[in-house]
Amino acid sequence: MTSIRDALAKLWEADDDAPMIQQGDTWFTWGEVRLLAEKLDVELTAAGCGEGSRIGVVLGNRMESIAALIAILGKGRTIITLNPMQPVARLAADMAGARPRAVLAPTSMWAEVEFRTTAEDGGMIGFAVDGADVVVANSPDGKSPSPDREVADPVGIEMFTSGTTGPPKRIPLTWRQLEAALTAVHGHTGAAGPDDRVPLTGRVALVTLPIVHIGGLWGVLQNLAEARPFVMLPRFTVEGWCAAVKEHEPKVAGLPPAAMRGVLSADVPAEDLKSLRAVTAGTTFVNPDLADEFTAKYGIPVLIMYGATEFSGAIAGWTKPLHAQWWNKKRGSVGRAFPGVQLRAVAEDGAVLPLGESGRLEVSSSQTGTGKDEWVRTSDLGHIDEDGFVYIDGRADDAIIRGGFKVHPETVADALRAHGSVLDATVFGRDDERLGKVPVAVVELVDGITVGEDELKTFCRDQLTAYEIPVRIYTVPELPRSVSLKIDRRRLLEMISEIEQSAPAVTVASGR
CATH class of the missing domain: 3.40.50.12780 (ANL, N-terminal domain)
Incomplete structure (x- = not known):
């Protein structure tokens, strides 16, 4: 089994004119991606960021992110994922907590005062990366850059969990884990292909999720390791x-x-x-x-x-x-x-x-x-x-204990989804002084449909035990989702708070 670093090195055998990444109607060739990856490698090396250095990347679904992945992982550095879909304040706080040695981000991000100030205060070397251009965006000005962390098991990627049921946690993924995952996927699917296949030829793959999430990022890593051309949807x-x-x-x-x-x-x-x-x-x-x-x-x-x-x-x-x-x-x-x-x-x-x-x-x-x-x-x-x-x-950490009875949110959500007017549903536990926690549901309706809370509760009574029926069922125009298309629990709670503060109405027409 070829290692990920060896597989990335094999990309240099591809023809410079070989189409590599499609975005919209535009194809980026391997030559374009290679030149940017080499430029990033030169700049990082000159800044003292060698093997094992932790490099933050504002990881959007764009060609520049793929070149950054090749430059960072291809030389044994560690990529620190930074989510461009977050508000700038949250992104800056994430960067401050992670303390990478250097940061790669679009020019537009460096124009954000809070982002730039965080990099300056943390002594982080900054590069603005747009198209083929790599420009120094922040120099520590005499400050010592954040030291690289010594670890027994070298880390390839540090990224956040989805945070579906609680605050996201930053997880270090070691090179051992990444190699094992690639081996397991190939053993499961047999998709590695022949060793003599010409790089960046063959059937085009699809990357549909944001690459700052493990699903999207793994799709990219697999395509790079297998030297396959791919489509990358911006969203x-x-x-x-x-x-x-x-x-x-x-x-x-x-x-x-x-x-x-x-x-x-x-x-x-x-x-x-x-x-x-x-x-x-x-x-x-x-x-x-x-x-x-x-x-x-x-x-x-x-x-x-x-x-x-x-x-x-x-x-x-x-x-x-x-x-x-x-x-x-x-x-x-x-x-x-x-x-x-x-x-x-x-x-x-x-x-x-x-x-x-x-x-x-x-x-x-x-x-x-x-x-x-x-x-x-x-x-x-x-x-x-x-x-x-x-x-x-x-x-185990999502069960709702209602007066001693266990309620599984997905069981209740499934019951609501069975209603012909409900497009999707989610359920969470709300603190209750008497019962401990009680289930609360939020539904997204089929376009153009209006359904009352009482009708939905009546429907649930035929499918659920009494203690599983939600105490409230709210309707929202669209369920908020994270980068992985999971329910964004924090935004969901904010939406419910806004509904309760504006009006206690529980019958809302759906619309997108």
Whole structure:
């Protein structure tokens, strides 16, 4: 198995005129990306940022970010991801906490006073990167740059978890984890291709998620390691995704659940997706009803994956042969563990549970932070059946204990999604003086539909036990989502607060 650094070095064997990255109607050639990567490497080296140096990158879906990845990872440096989709104040605070030795960002970001001041106060070397231009944007002026951190297990990437159920955490992903994840993916899918394939030739891949998220970033890393040309959408839209599929006719493409609903709602013609043999999904919980609806409409199986940022990506999933053989019997599973990955369910005291019994999932793999000789406990509840299929039963840290009764938010959300007027739903726990916590739901309706709270509660009574029915059901024009298309919990709570402060009305017309 070729290492990621060796694979990046192999890119230099590609023809300079080879198309590498498509954005909109523009193709960037390997020669353009190579020249920028080499320029960045020269500047970083001159600034004293050698192997192991921690380099912050405002990582947007643009060509400059790909050149930065090649320059940083290709020379054994560490990339510190900085999310351009955050407000500037939050981005600056993130940068201050991470304290990279140098920062690469667009010129527009350096024009933000708070961003520039944070870099100055932290003694960070700054570079403005736009197109082929690399300009020194901040010099420490005699201040000592932040020292590189000594670690026993060298880190390739430091990035945030999604923060779906709490504050995001910055996670170090070691080179060992990254290499293990790539090996596991290739062992699972067999997608590495022949060693003698000419670099940057063959079928064009799609990168549809923001690359500051593990799903999007892993798509880029896999394409770079395999020397494949790819389309990189600036942001996901149904129109952009469908246009890329129609133009390049990939066999497999990623499609998160929210995006899958978007494709179904847009009534995209099956002819436009005729090249697809499968879609992969796994940034968040995938409802099997949604997967079956998509497959029924388009004849395309949905291959569900399971993973996390902490594991450098996916650790379990379906393949097309598995789906053909087992889906009808194992519907609702997230598939089997990848090669080199072991999974088990344990009780809260750590006792290993029998097959079929639900408990906290634990992982043993080189993809974890500690390595395959130790078991790492996740926040997910699940069970494993006698055929090795993994089922996610909920999140241990997301359960709502209502007067001693346990309510799983996804169970309640699924009940609401079954209503014909509800496009999507999410559920969270609200503190209650008498019961501890109570479930509160927020729904997004099908365009043009108006549904009252009482009607939705009545609908739930036929599907849920009394203690599972939400105490309130709010309707919003559109559920707020993070870069990975998961529900943005912080923004959701802000929206509910705004609704409560403006008016207690609970019947709101949907619209986008």
